[in-house]
Amino acid sequence: MRPLRDAFETFRRAPLLSALSVTTIAFSLFALGLFGLVALNIREALERLEDRVEIRAFVAEGTPPEDLAQAASDIASFPEVLSAQLVTQDEALKRAQAELGEFRDVFEGAVLPASIDLRLRPGRRDPATVKQVAARVKAYSFIDDIRYGEEWIEKLYRLRNIAGIVGLVLGFVFAAVSVIIIGTTIRMAVLARAKEISIMRLVGATDAYIRRPFLVEGFAKGVMGGLMALVLTWIAQTMINRYVIDTIFFDARAALLGLLFGALIGLAGSAFSVGRHLRSV
Amino acid sequence: MIRFTRVTKTYPRTGTAVQDVNLTVNKGEFIFLTGASGAGKTTLLKMVYMEERPTSGEVRVAGTSSVTAKARDVAKLRRKLGIVFQDFRLLENRTVEQNVSFALEVIGAPAAVIGGKVSRVLTQVGLAAKGRAFPRELSGGEQQRVAIARALVNDPFALVADEPTGNLDDRATRGIFQLLREINAAGTAIMMATHNLELIRRQEYRTIEMARGQIVFDSADPVTHPKLAH
Secondary structure, three states: OHHHHHHHHHHHHOHHHHHHHHHHHHHHHHHHHHHHHHHHHHHHHHHHHHHOOEEEEEEOOOOOHHHHHHHHHHHHOOOOEEEEEEEOHHHHHHHHHHHHHHHHHHOOOOOOOOEEEEEEOOOOOOHHHHHHHHHHHHOOOOEEEEEEOHHHHHHHHHHHHHHHHHHHHHHHHHHHHHHHHHHHHHHHHHHHOHHHHHHHHHOOOOHHHHHHHHHHHHHHHHHHHHHHHHHHHHHHHHHHHHHOOOOOOOOHHHHHHHHHHHHHHHHHHHHHHHHHHHOOO | OEEEEEEEEEEOOOEEEEEEEEEEEOOOOEEEEEOOOOOOHHHHHHHHOOOOOOOEEEEEEOOEEOOOOOHHHHHHHHOOEEEEEOOOOOOOOOOHHHHHHHHHHOOOOOHHHHHHHHHHHHHHOOOHHHOOOOHHHOOHHHHHHHHHHHHHOOOOOEEEEEOOOOOOOHHHHHHHHHHHHHHHHOOOEEEEEOOOHHHHHOOOOEEEEEEOOEEEEEOOOOOOOEOOOO
């Protein structure tokens, strides 16, 4: 009870600095949260896109159909490959016309090459595996060219990593600032209560007992900062959903982890400062 | 019970405060500690409640050794000691009762026993009627009584008092001293640093005089420390 009461006492005594501590923690987690959301949504998009990842191996004209059939069944037995389908020139033309709709007249003759279309098993659709399978297919002498969405897959992966890293870096910078500001708040609280603390020591209160209210205070600020960040992130996400693009939000576990991280920042700032300043009282 | 063995305390900036002190305080003893300012009295007392540790030598207080005691041991030791200062060190925003009960609360004493202990000790120091008053509403002598009540509320085996009458007029000084005598008569050892030679001369209590960090006179040990106090 007493630690909690003392913790709120500090809010009353230094409301501005306390609000500042909570806000910086909130911004730290908000930065982490925003970039975390970007990373999360890119990952989600990647999963959906990966479903459609195909490798299309174009076949040189005049290749004997038996060779093609043999190659298709060989490729289908690669461990990474879900299916390998032979697409003849006619079929390629029909598909192109269907996809292009009103521009179907562009294709008149058999200008499109035949191909073997591969789909990879789920979980084996990352850029490295795609590249590796493509290289093996290319080894067949009658395969002219090979296409897969290498560029945009790699770009998306890179984007996701960048979003994650930027979020982490910004989050940690803000976290460091929060630790410093919380440390300053605690320092003021310790000095304001210097006499009380020295009397506590004199009558035999343990350091742990003296420290406790300051740690509770830091913890409470951390949780408050975490809640604030969660609300901010949620507002940002709602705005993005409304005006830009549909996105998904963190699940309960990730949100809880954020709160926990906030509490940890608050606790770390307090512990760091109170240890240093109690010694000087 | 309190034993100093070849204790020297040197501060990095101000030099040696206590030098090669041997001293034993027995159970229930009353000791006057005297000497000019800067003679080392306060440092000596601080080493009793382990606010300071010797640079060399050992202080043992009720089984706690200055050589091995951890912060937690020091906290535990202080629950068995009462400490009183010249400047009272009361919390201005708390009443007399709250100042005394504070000492019990912060060591985790059960709430049920606090009220009884506080009123008993306030009666003992003669402030039973002033429990609700704030320190600023009291005279200096009364404030020191509150500080003594706070020091006594844990039933210490010894009371360490650093110039407890330094801020008080003659009448209040006599009152506080009388109170300390009563406390001592009830079995609590007292180590009291004082400049008040008048007070010392009228008593037959053991007197120790310090100068330049050393004990130069001990009325209980005139062979080792024969020089007389002035």
